[in-house]
Amino acid sequence: xxxxxxxxxxxxxLQHIGGVRTALFNYFFARSQxxxxxxxxxxxxxTRYSDESLQDLYDTFEWLGIKWDEGPDVGGDFGxxxxxxxxxxxxxxxDKLLESGHAYRCYCTAERLEEMRASQKKATGYDRRxxxxxxxxxxxxxxxxxxxxxxxVIRFKIPLDGATSFHDEIMGDIKRxxxxxxxxxxxLKGDGFPTYHLANVVDDHYMQITHILRAQEWIxxxxxxxxxxxxxxxEPPKYCHLPMVMGKDGQKLSxxxxxxxxxxxxxxxxxxxxxxxxxxxxxxxxxxxxxxFTIKELEELFTLDKLNKAPGVFDYKKLAWFNGQYIRxxxxxxxxxxxxxxxxxxxxxxxxxxxxxxKVIDNFMELVKPRLKTLGEIGSLVKFLFKDVEPExxxxxxxxxxxxxxxxxxxxxxxxxxxxxxxxSIEDVENSFRSKxxxxxxxxxxxxxxxxxxxxxxxxxxxxxxxxxxxxxDESLRRIDRLIAALKSRL
RNA sequence: GUCUCCUUCGUCUAGUGGUUAGGACACCGGGUUUUCAUCCCGGCAACAGGGGUUCGACUCCCCUAGGAGAUGCCA
Numbered sequence: 014x015x016x017x018x019x020x021x022x023x024x025x026x027l028q029h030i031g032g033v034r035t036a037l038f039n040y041f042f043a044r045s046q047x048x049x050x051x052x053x054x055x056x057x058x059x060t061r062y063s064d065e066s067l068q069d070l071y072d073t074f075e076w077l078g079i080k081w082d083e084g085p086d087v088g089g090d091f092g093x094x095x096x097x098x099x100x101x102x103x104x105x106x107x108d109k110l111l112e113s114g115h116a117y118r119c120y121c122t123a124e125r126l127e128e129m130r131a132s133q134k135k136a137t138g139y140d141r142r143x144x145x146x147x148x149x150x151x152x153x154x155x156x157x158x159x160x161x162x163x164x165x166v167i168r169f170k171i172p173l174d175g176a177t178s179f180h181d182e183i184m185g186d187i188k189r190x191x192x193x194x195x196x197x198x199x200x201l202k203g204d205g206f207p208t209y210h211l212a213n214v215v216d217d218h219y220m221q222i223t224h225i226l227r228a229q230e231w232i233x234x235x236x237x238x239x240x241x242x243x244x245x246x247x248e249p250p251k252y253c254h255l256p257m258v259m260g261k262d263g264q265k266l267s268x269x270x271x272x273x274x275x276x277x278x279x280x281x282x283x284x285x286x287x288x289x290x291x292x293x294x295x296x297x298x299x300x301x302x303x304x305x306f307t308i309k310e311l312e313e314l315f316t317l318d319k320l321n322k323a324p325g326v327f328d329y330k331k332l333a334w335f336n337g338q339y340i341r342x343x344x345x346x347x348x349x350x351x352x353x354x355x356x357x358x359x360x361x362x363x364x365x366x367x368x369x370x371x372k373v374i375d376n377f378m379e380l381v382k383p384r385l386k387t388l389g390e391i392g393s394l395v396k397f398l399f400k401d402v403e404p405e406x407x408x409x410x411x412x413x414x415x416x417x418x419x420x421x422x423x424x425x426x427x428x429x430x431x432x433x434x435x436x437x438s439i440e441d442v443e444n445s446f447r448s449k450x451x452x453x454x455x456x457x458x459x460x461x462x463x464x465x466x467x468x469x470x471x472x473x474x475x476x477x478x479x480x481x482x483x484x485x486x487d488e489s490l491r492r493i494d495r496l497i498a499a500l501k502s503r504l
Numbered sequence: 505g506u507c508u509c510c511u512u513c514g515u516c517u518a519g520u521g522g523u524u525a526g527g528a529c530a531c532c533g534g535g536u537u538u539u540c541a542u543c544c545c546g547g548c549a550a551c552a553g554g555g556g557u558u559c560g561a562c563u564c565c566c567c568u569a570g571g572a573g574a575u576g577c578c579a
Contacts, residue, residue: 021577058578123577135505136575166577184509193507195575202577210579233508233574254509261515261573292526294516301518302527321517324572330513333531341542383542394540446538461538473540 018046024066027274028073041315052084091220103207115244118165119143120154138196167201177236182253251278256296257324282388287339295325359392380475402470407499412459467496
């Protein structure tokens with residue numbers, strides 16, 4: 014039987030790193046096996062559902078360049094692929110469980126459950142009050158509940174003794190005593206919607222899912238799901254519980270660790286290829302040294318047996334490093350295209366860019382490439398090329414070993430050399446700088462430094478002479494003169 | 505509390521009885537360089553602890569410790 018796997022997110026929040034990695038592993042596994050990758054939207058929680066989350070799901074995967082073979086938007090033979098549209102199916106199967114004696118109606122209200130929990134010394138779960146009701150008791154409780162305008166829920170009967178086990182492709186055999194399983198979980202809620210457990214099992218069966226690759230946080234409900242399959246008389250799929258993605262403190266990755274949604278990373282200027290590459294390496298490896306993989310390569314090389322058991326910590330710095338590598342390997346034309354929105358966003362260029370701006374962008378590409386870790390850094394890096402910038406304090410131009418007077422002298426000499434850029438090459442002018450700095454008995458850096466501040470407004474910038482050419486020599490001179498004047502006034 | 509799972513450098517990992525325990529990020533040094541980056545070179549740094557099994561354990565078994573997850577009419 015050919016492989017069929019699914020990613021089954023719940024549209025209750027933005028797509029985050031953990032979920033996306035699960036999707037990716039499913040996708041890579043499907044591709045490597047020549048199988049199908051399916052998207053199923055699990056929108057059974059009406060209270061937490063949001064349209065924005067659903068939209069974010071589509072936006073995220075479109076941006077990542079990951080496509081599913083079957084799903085709500087592309088169709089398929091096993092639809093509908095949205096659980097709220099499969100409503101009747103779950104009711105039907107809950108009823109079947111009722112008939113076969115594997116489930117029962119529970120008339121406990123939220124209030125009673127709360128009281129019950131409060132009175133429990135240890136959290137032992139539902140007390141199974143409604144599990145073995147006599148017909149009379151049941152009638153009475155049903156009437157009471159109806160009076161309050163509420164509907165009963167359906168709970169699954171967990172066997173009181175024995176044990177349930179399943180095989181996990183990564184973890185090996187996992188066994189759990191039935192008495193340790195959450196006592197009689199709700200499978201159909203009061204609002205008629207199924208809970209995750211029921212919907213998941215029914216859908217995975219009907220969609221002929223062969224392998225379930227999901228996060229390890231689901232391990233504890235594995236036995237429950239197996240019991241459900243057994244109750245229906247179905248063959249459970251193969252399980253493969255993926256190691257989780259943690260924050261630096263070892264807790265589940267969350268907002269307080271930094272960005273977690275793909276949307277945020279996108280906004281900060283991470284490239285989808287870099288994100289995918291990095292995220293794939295948390296909990297999975299290919300061999301002892303290779304770590305650069307295109308999406309295509311991952312589609313071929315991914316294997317379950319290289320998956321790790323232990324959870325992995327998300328390392329923002331390594332992601333940034335990957336991103337820098339990917340930026341440097343991007344063609345200029347392509348990078349430019351990606352950079353423009355960030356320049357617009359930073360209010361550095363017009364939207365759309367003018368011809369003049371286009372030219373500047375073309376020309377700074379090589380200068381900027383090795384300096385970027387994220388696309389979002391472009392604004393502050395090249396702002397001075399488009400806008401007049403002044404140092405917040407002219408004295409940051411004064412090198413440690415020089416005083417203001419000497420700085421002015423050096424600046425004036427440098428100014429003339431910058432002016433000579435009009436007729437000489439950068440190389441020639443650079444040589445002139447060398448001899449001039451010797452003559453003035455200052456280090457080359459101390460000569461360039463003040464000019465840099467004058468032209469770029471900062472002590473850190475792309476190469477100075479190239480920058481001057483990009484801005485225009487006259488404009489550069491104007492800025493330098495302005496700095497000289499500002500420093501002179503402080504003498 | 506209970507249950508389940510996990511445990512190699514700070515981090516991601518390679519390793520499946522015999523290795524100087526390898527790579528990458530980070531960090532630290534050095535080189536290139538007009539600053540910052542890039543790039544190159546070098547360094548620091550790990551088998552959680554204790555018992556076994558074995559001629560020999562990072563590798564197999566047991567215990568302890570630590571960590572995580574689950575324990576919902578959320579997924």
